[in-house]
Amino acid sequence: MRTDGLRLQDAPPLAIPLSFFLTAPLAAMIAGAVLVASGAAAVTTTWAPVTLGLTHLGTLGFLSMVMMGALYQMLAVVAGSPVPWQRSAHAVHALFVTGAAALTWGISQGVTQAVFVAIATLGLAFLLFVLPVATALLRAPARDDTVIGMGAALLCLLLTVAAGTWMAHGHGGMHFPGPRDLWIRVHLCVALLGWVGGLIIAVSWQVLPMFYLAREVPRPAKRIVQLLTTGGALLPVVVLGVDAFGLVDDAQRPLVGAAAVAALPAVLSVWFLHPAASAWSLRGRRRKRSDASLWFWRTGLLMAPLTGVAAVAAYLLPGERWGLLFGWLAIWGWAGTIVHGMLTRIVPFLVWLHRFAPVVGEVPVPSVRALLPDGRARVGLVLHAGSVLLGAGGILSGSDLLVRAAGLALLATAGWLLGLLLGVIRRRP
């Protein structure tokens, strides 16, 4: 029997996760403002600079921002292994914000100096992030599905950053590393399926039973989902390597089709199998109360198969709209909805734990749920779902009005979320 419980100093200071969590809504607000300003021009082609900028505001500024902050916190709680060198998290945050801002500005406005600032700052930020987090994962006493999944997601993040950094040189006026279509698809697979999908899946194995008393997904099912996700995210990287090193005839290159087929196991796993397993898990909840964060999960899981269908459509059907719809649904519909919901659950808990738990029994303290009333979080869900629908409608119809309305709804959603989080953070005993 071990005797090494968590020590107070092991849990990260409140400022670390909060700095990431509070920055994320700001990025989403900027994305909304850009959509309002650009209108349909932002959703005409996946290659448009403004579209690339918006994409990275969503993936780096919103999704990865929250996921990185959450990893600092969750490794201590769910894996029992705190992230070492905690103070470096402040540097990671500063570098990451600078890099994400520089990258989106640089590629959307064609400012090469900004792109090179992004390459340097993001590279350093990810290095300072990955090393301590990987150390914590290696030190974790348990090797359960969540820890294994987090490790696989971290590996995919590294590959995403490596491919992204290489491609960013192309935006900085240097040579693109290879066939653009192939590189972008591989970057997208390993980022969305391996990093974002892998982490959402790994975290869901812990969070759904913990926060909603959902029944445990059987271990063999978890293993299959993990294997397909990681395999499907990494196989396209192998295809890229085969192409890059000229291991096939020139006539067969670039291997765009092979990369897409290689990703199919992950597409199946992340956007179809995992939502089905999670729905099964949630149907067996031991407590039937449904709060807003659970509805966020349900909505996000419902968006997952739609995202998968859009991904297949984007590959098979002609026209840019399917690729744009896929990106919108993946970033803001599926992952964005789940991440938004988790913020409304985690931030009140952390604030309560750090500020109110120490004085329980000494002064009257509110419950965790009282810090962020459920009704206000539900307003956020309605705004979020509305923005997703407006954006999808705008992309499919090409309506400038709908796209600007989606931007406005995105701005309102993120602003509402930021207001909610600030309201929680202001609470003190």
Place this chain on the structure above:
Amino acid sequence: MAGSISRRARDRRAIAVVDLAAGCDSPSGAREPLLEALGDVPPDGVLEVRFGFDPSVLIATLAERGFRAEVGVRGEAHWVLSVRARGAPEFLDLRGLEAPEPLERILEASAALAPGAALLARTPRLPRMLLPQLERRALAWEAIEEPDGSGLIWVQRPH
């Protein structure tokens, strides 16, 4: 055991665990080792005896000797007989509550403990974030993770 985490609060453990799952396959075979283990029942804690079969028929034997006992299922083919002395605290069963409510309830209950008094709580999972909070309050505590991932926690306010 899926995993465990514990802190020795004093010389004698407040949560004692005896595993009879491997050595005994029937209530009659378990009777003798169970009676031997009764010497380990903490006065204000709990002795958890693990079986590979339903040990409910042994409860009457324990009651005859002045112990309170209850059987719980902790996963597939994992039964636990929880044995307490007469003066031990009741279980606070928080397994039906979502995180972080078990943590809130245990902190509230532990704040109300008189010096020397203890509480026992069952939680849906091992509430790792609770443990530093108990230390911060200078409370003695022990915690284990059950084979099904649920938690068992003992907290005492020292004299």
